[in-house]
Amino acid sequence: MAEEPAVKAVEEIASQLGEKYVLLEDLDRSAYSYDSSGMQAIPSAVVRPTDAEDIAFIVEVANKYGVPLVPRGSGTSLVGGPLPLNGGLVVDMQMMNGIIDKDEYTGLIRVEAGIKVLDLNKVFSDRFMPVNPDGTGFSTVGGIIAEDAASPLSAKYGTVGDMLLGVEVVLPTGKVLLVEQPGPPSKENILRLLAGSEGTLGIFTSALLKLPLKPEGRLAYEIELTDVSDAISIQSHISRIGMGVAGFEVYHNYKELVEGEGTEVTAFLEISGTKECLGVWDSRLKSVLAEMDITFDQIDEAEADELWERRKNIYELAKRRKVAMRVVSLLVHSHLVRDAVQEIDRTGARLKLPVVTVFNPPLGWVMAIFLYDPTNEKEVERTEKAASNVISRAVALGGSIGYGTGAGVNRISPEMDEGFVALMSSIKEALDPNWIMNPGKLIER
Amino acid sequence: MVVEFHRDLIKELGRCIGCGACNIPCPTFHIEDLRETEGARARVKLLSMLGYGRMELTEEFLSYIFTCMNCGLCSQYCPAGIDVFGVIIDSRSSLIDMGYVPLVTVDMRDAKRRTGSPIGEGLTKGVWLPPDFQPEKGADVLFFAGCWVHTVPEVAMSMNKILQKISPSVTPAGPSEPCCGGLTYVIGERDSADESKERLRAFINSLSPKRVVSGCSLCAGIFPDLQVQYFSSFVEGALNSKVVRLKSLKGKKNKIFLVPSCRSDGASRRILESIKNAIVLETPDWVCCDCGATLIYQADPDKFDRWFRKITEIASDMDADYLVIEEVACYSMISNILEGKNKYKGMKIISFPSFLADHIS
Numbered sequence: 001m002a003e004e005p006a007v008k009a010v011e012e013i014a015s016q017l018g019e020k021y022v023l024l025e026d027l028d029r030s031a032y033s034y035d036s037s038g039m040q041a042i043p044s045a046v047v048r049p050t051d052a053e054d055i056a057f058i059v060e061v062a063n064k065y066g067v068p069l070v071p072r073g074s075g076t077s078l079v080g081g082p083l084p085l086n087g088g089l090v091v092d093m094q095m096m097n098g099i100i101d102k103d104e105y106t107g108l109i110r111v112e113a114g115i116k117v118l119d120l121n122k123v124f125s126d127r128f129m130p131v132n133p134d135g136t137g138f139s140t141v142g143g144i145i146a147e148d149a150a151s152p153l154s155a156k157y158g159t160v161g162d163m164l165l166g167v168e169v170v171l172p173t174g175k176v177l178l179v180e181q182p183g184p185p186s187k188e189n190i191l192r193l194l195a196g197s198e199g200t201l202g203i204f205t206s207a208l209l210k211l212p213l214k215p216e217g218r219l220a221y222e223i224e225l226t227d228v229s230d231a232i233s234i235q236s237h238i239s240r241i242g243m244g245v246a247g248f249e250v251y252h253n254y255k256e257l258v259e260g261e262g263t264e265v266t267a268f269l270e271i272s273g274t275k276e277c278l279g280v281w282d283s284r285l286k287s288v289l290a291e292m293d294i295t296f297d298q299i300d301e302a303e304a305d306e307l308w309e310r311r312k313n314i315y316e317l318a319k320r321r322k323v324a325m326r327v328v329s330l331l332v333h334s335h336l337v338r339d340a341v342q343e344i345d346r347t348g349a350r351l352k353l354p355v356v357t358v359f360n361p362p363l364g365w366v367m368a369i370f371l372y373d374p375t376n377e378k379e380v381e382r383t384e385k386a387a388s389n390v391i392s393r394a395v396a397l398g399g400s401i402g403y404g405t406g407a408g409v410n411r412i413s414p415e416m417d418e419g420f421v422a423l424m425s426s427i428k429e430a431l432d433p434n435w436i437m438n439p440g441k442l443i444e445r
Numbered sequence: 446m447v448v449e450f451h452r453d454l455i456k457e458l459g460r461c462i463g464c465g466a467c468n469i470p471c472p473t474f475h476i477e478d479l480r481e482t483e484g485a486r487a488r489v490k491l492l493s494m495l496g497y498g499r500m501e502l503t504e505e506f507l508s509y510i511f512t513c514m515n516c517g518l519c520s521q522y523c524p525a526g527i528d529v530f531g532v533i534i535d536s537r538s539s540l541i542d543m544g545y546v547p548l549v550t551v552d553m554r555d556a557k558r559r560t561g562s563p564i565g566e567g568l569t570k571g572v573w574l575p576p577d578f579q580p581e582k583g584a585d586v587l588f589f590a591g592c593w594v595h596t597v598p599e600v601a602m603s604m605n606k607i608l609q610k611i612s613p614s615v616t617p618a619g620p621s622e623p624c625c626g627g628l629t630y631v632i633g634e635r636d637s638a639d640e641s642k643e644r645l646r647a648f649i650n651s652l653s654p655k656r657v658v659s660g661c662s663l664c665a666g667i668f669p670d671l672q673v674q675y676f677s678s679f680v681e682g683a684l685n686s687k688v689v690r691l692k693s694l695k696g697k698k699n700k701i702f703l704v705p706s707c708r709s710d711g712a713s714r715r716i717l718e719s720i721k722n723a724i725v726l727e728t729p730d731w732v733c734c735d736c737g738a739t740l741i742y743q744a745d746p747d748k749f750d751r752w753f754r755k756i757t758e759i760a761s762d763m764d765a766d767y768l769v770i771e772e773v774a775c776y777s778m779i780s781n782i783l784e785g786k787n788k789y790k791g792m793k794i795i796s797f798p799s800f801l802a803d804h805i806s
Contacts, residue, residue: 023482027491027509030500031482034490036463040499048480074465075481094479118469138465315462319526324460374459375452 003087005065006044010089012061013047021048032090035077038326039409043070043084048092052168052176052205058091059174059203062436070438071199073114073140078327079408081147081198085440091203093142099123100206107211108165113142113204120209128211129157142204148196150404152308155362156246156272157212159404161195166208169194172201172432180208193427198406199438201431215272218246219282220299220307223289225265228252228341228359230294234267235334235361237288243281245362246272247308252341252357257317257371268307314356314369321354324374326383327367328390332399334364343393344368351382351389365403366394407442414444446502448495450539457532458493460525461486467529470518470730473741476752482509485519485529492536502540507547511537512744514752515631515737516707517666518730537633549744550632557637562592562624564739571620573598573605578619580652585614587654589645589673591661592624593736593774600773603802604660604676610805611683616654623648625664625671631737642668649673660773660798663736666708677771680801681712684719692804693721699767700724702760702792706772707733713771713797720804726763732756734775742778753782761790771797 014022023029023046033042044067049055062069068088075082084090093114100110107128111120118137121130130137132144132151139149148161157163166180179190194201225231231250238245250267271281289296299307318325332340341357348355348370359366368390372383387410391401395416401407414421424443428435435445450458467485468474474484481487488510494500510533519529540546546554557563571578572595580587588608594601601617608615626641645664649657649671657673659665665675683689699722705713717725734752742749760768768789770776776796787794 023480025505026500026503027506028480028482030491030494031484031487034463036465038463040494048478074468075463076465092481094481097479138469315524316526318460318462319524322456322460325462373456375456 003044003067006067006088009061009065009067010045013058013089016057017047017049017054021050021054022046023048032072032075032092033083035075035080035082037078037080037083037408038324039080039083041080041083041085043090044087046090046092048095050095052170055091055170055203055205056174056176058089059170059172059436062089063172063174063434066434066436068436068439069203071142071146071203073143074116074138076139076143077147077408078329078405079402079410081143081406081408081438081441083409085409088436093140093203096205097140107213108208109211110206110208111141112206113145114140116140117144124211127214129153129214131160131163131209131211141207141209145195145204145207146197146199147406150363150365152249152268152360153247153270154365154404155248155360156244159195161192163209163211164191164195164207165210167191167194167204168206169202169204172434172437176205196406198408198442200428200442202437215246216274217278218270218272218301218304219278220268220270220301220304221285221296222299223267223269223294223296225250225267225294228265228338230292231265231267231359231361232335232338233292234269234288234294238285239362241284243271243284244273244277246270248361249308250359250361252359253345253354254314254317254356257321257354257356270304270307314358317356318371321371323371326370326372326387327405328370328387328401329403329405330366330368330390330394330399330401331403332364332366332394332397334361336397336399337361337364337366339397340366340394340399343397344390347386347389347393351386353379353382353386355386363403364399367404402442409441411440411442411444446545448502448540448543448545450496450536454532454535454539455493455496457527458489458496458536460527461489461493462525463490464524466522466524467519470516470522472514472516472731472733472752473748475729475731476748476755485513485533488513488533489527489529492533502545504548507540507545508549508744510540511547511549511632512741514707514734514741516733516735517737518707518733534631534633538635541633541635549740550634552743553629553632553740554634554637557624557629563628564592564596565743568592568595569620570595570622571617573601574617574619578617580619581614581616583653584616585655586612586616587649587652587657588615588617589622589625589649589657589659589661589664590617591659591664591736591774593739593777594660596777597773597780597796600776600796600798601660603796603798604773606802607680607689607798607805608658610689611680616652618648618652621648625659625661625668627661627663627667628736628739630667631663632740642671646671661736662706662708662772663774675706675708675712676798677706677712677716678710680805681716684716689805691716691720692806694723694804700726700763700765701767701769702726702763702765703728703797704756704768704770704775705733706735707737708735709733709771716801717769726760726765729759732759734770735772736774738775738778749778750782753779757790757792760792765792767800768792768794769797769800770794773798
């Protein structure tokens, strides 16, 4: 532990919380220095609160000594969200992992922020949709609210922020507030501001969520495409006829990389609703596909639940090729998805890196997944270059970073988005005058 | 201290995507209140940092890498297909090859050199057999008990009794039974483990049995080439072919919390579930135990004790009447903690073979 203020802060916190809730050893500090982004930053210490009162005290002490605080759930961020870039204390939320109350009839559930998503998803799995249906769920609820995580079914169910009815939050000044619906419209907006604020405006201690009911019926399709633009055309057809798509995710370069051959583009599409609606939409979708001369397989309804776990197939790719992955998440206007995918392809080709692109046409959400050999220093460098190149190309297309995963250490600069950065900075100044709460994420100071 | 792992190991460590899936079944992660350092992901990440020269090897680091429950469940959960436990064992072996032997394994190494078994001094094999016992040659079943089973004579006798019900020709390996080397293998002592394995292979060959049934699941799981079958799987086979049958449980207090072997293929659970009137409770993914836990039990008894308190807390919250421990190694360690008592928090603590012996005919 290097910095004197951090030493003092830690001593004070340890005397209040107890020594076992403060980790100072090198091994512990190193174990809290990574996440899923591949980046690393070592904290001065790790604190492990067990309730909101502990956190309020930690925040108070951090302000007193000007020590940054970095909230951390399971450390699964793809963008360095819980990395202490400027040193300071990592606040490990995992001990706050209980279910506070739940209502099986409405799907309302109040949980502590450190509960894992997979544990939350188990509670109402018979009647309600999982919060994050992509089959991972190792993240914590606090983490996915902070990043306003998206899922393959976000076209229908929105992001986590759309399921959020309330939070208890410890503000950067140490004040503990409960913001919970119902309330005036601005209350909803305040909740939307907190969700996706990437731990820069406060630390969530608990959350009230309303899970969406499972639909009456679901139909799913695996579609083989020859070009990315086919996916855009399908999207434009189904938008025109007003079909409610639950999920539409397209994998570009996946089969070719994994199996050495196969179609360049594979898509998974799900529609859901009443049996009557599905009957009509199914036949309309099939005529759209027939018109475009596109082949597809219908997936049994019983298997629809597992459909979105196919995203895990990307891990399969890394497994077979024995390589590591670097993910960059982007949002562009739907009609520019093809251009974004082309930019990613070009970047991969120029920097000699295999790349898989996963995109969601209804949302305009594009994820570039670069594969690299972690032992090859030059390849690691080229991968970082590729990530920053893809981000700047997306911004040039009028897109942004951060959808679904948060912007994290990539940060949104005034050059990327002057208006947002100015407003967000003002809000940050007002709530966190000492900039102690997760500095270096989302926006530049 | 300078560490140079071989390139393949560094590459495998570097492939970790940091998703944390391997922490889900990790016992030490759960024992220590989900502290990241105690999870399998941290072990892989920190080894990776060590391999890339971003961390220094200290005595504390060395002990840390060698001290886990050795359950191997982490490998089953990695979505990127990294054999997490294999990578950890490989790292331990490399460190030993470089001359970095942690203090926590030194006692085990000495015990093995002096007594032939790493589980410690005072082990006398075959005390549950007649003093002049000699194993038969050419038996249908050779009962290789495994080191820990010999420490609990009543359980060894239960196992032997069950095997005799299944097969008319069973012979225990007896006092001269060698250690299989499974435990030394998981703590990275590759050469010593190979030597033990080959000694056991020669011992088995000298007795020419038709098959070998092991009371140690670690041995069966770590060395598949020895072709020894773990006790529970063997019994399940006999039940399926109706050579033996299970009696129903009596009374109303029949809730069973099973602590399976970490290398379990689910046979013990299936057997218990097939007993009439038995209610087998769901156990969390991270609850398992076998001979691999020996290192924690010996080097960090407080941690093993915390593991036991934690699982009994869960079992007690579920109103379990029985805590059935599949692996005899684990039962023996727990018996030592309980100083021979067979009741704890209102639950009967019993080994799987003893429970089965009461309900098999």
